[in-house]
Amino acid sequence: MENTIAQKLDALLKLQEIDSSLDEILKTRGDLPEEVRDLEDEIIGFETRLSKFKSEIANLNTEIDNFKNAQKEGEKLIKKYKDQQMNVRNNREYDAITKEIELQELDMQLADKKINEARARIRLIEEDANRAESVLNERNEDLKAKKGELSVITGESEAEEKALIAEREKHIKKIEDRLLKSYQKIRDNSMNGLAVVHVSRGACGGCFSIVPPQRQADIRERKKLIVCEHCGRILADVESVEPVHQRR
Ligand SMILES: [Zn+2]
Numbered sequence: 149m150e151n152t153i154a155q156k157l158d159a160l161l162k163l164q165e166i167d168s169s170l171d172e173i174l175k176t177r178g179d180l181p182e183e184v185r186d187l188e189d190e191i192i193g194f195e196t197r198l199s200k201f202k203s204e205i206a207n208l209n210t211e212i213d214n215f216k217n218a219q220k221e222g223e224k225l226i227k228k229y230k231d232q233q234m235n236v237r238n239n240r241e242y243d244a245i246t247k248e249i250e251l252q253e254l255d256m257q258l259a260d261k262k263i264n265e266a267r268a269r270i271r272l273i274e275e276d277a278n279r280a281e282s283v284l285n286e287r288n289e290d291l292k293a294k295k296g297e298l299s300v301i302t303g304e305s306e307a308e309e310k311a312l313i314a315e316r317e318k319h320i321k322k323i324e325d326r327l328l329k330s331y332q333k334i335r336d337n338s339m340n341g342l343a344v345v346h347v348s349r350g351a352c353g354g355c356f357s358i359v360p361p362q363r364q365a366d367i368r369e370r371k372k373l374i375v376c377e378h379c380g381r382i383l384a385d386v387e388s389v390e391p392v393h394q395r396r
């Protein structure tokens with residue numbers, strides 16, 4: 149059998165009560181969960197940078213090794229040319245070999261220059277890496293502290309939170325999908341997390357706009373779903389407390 153409007157409103161009120169309790173629990177954690185997430189993101193960023201620095205340094209070291217190997221080959225060649233020079237038959241052959249030796253020596257000087265450049269670059273990267281690493285260490289300390297703080301606060305309310313979540317799971321099965329969706333939508337758009345409110349002292353309990361007496365009478369009857377004309381929150385009932393100032 150279909151639920152009556154009154155039953156639906158009661159179910160929504162109960163859901164609101166559960167959600168508001170969960171909101172209260174989340175509030176005790178303040179900005180800590182967000183701060184922990186931000187720190188974790190920042191740390192990943194630093195770790196990525198550090199591993200980039202590391203691979204840049206490794207590449208430069210490979211480059212240096214290659215130049216050094218080329219220099220060793222060059223030395224061997226020069227030695228070979230010098231041996232050949234001992235056995236030349238004329239000046240022309242001697243000069244040709246001298247030219248080869250000069251070219252090899254130029255290559256080796258160029259390699260020296262490249263090696264020095266690579267080493268200077270490595271030193272710069274290492275400076276950046278050291279700075280990044282010390283910030284990373286600071287952030288890791290921060291994260292440890294904040295996580296500890298958060299786990300103490302979370303620990304205090306963990307059992308209550310779990311019970312509320314379980315109760316919510318069970319309870320939402322009693323509410324039709326369409327209604328649940330509008331409830332969620334109103335709640336998401338509301339700063340205080342309230343989607344279902346009472347009319348209290350003649351005003352909407354969510355946005356405090358005045359609800360006209362005739363509308364209050366309709367709400368009290370609980371024969372149809374009525375929402376606040378100003379904020380769109382569901383007005384589930386009218387609080388029995390007499391308004392302080394009687395309005396006409
Ligand atoms: Zn309202």
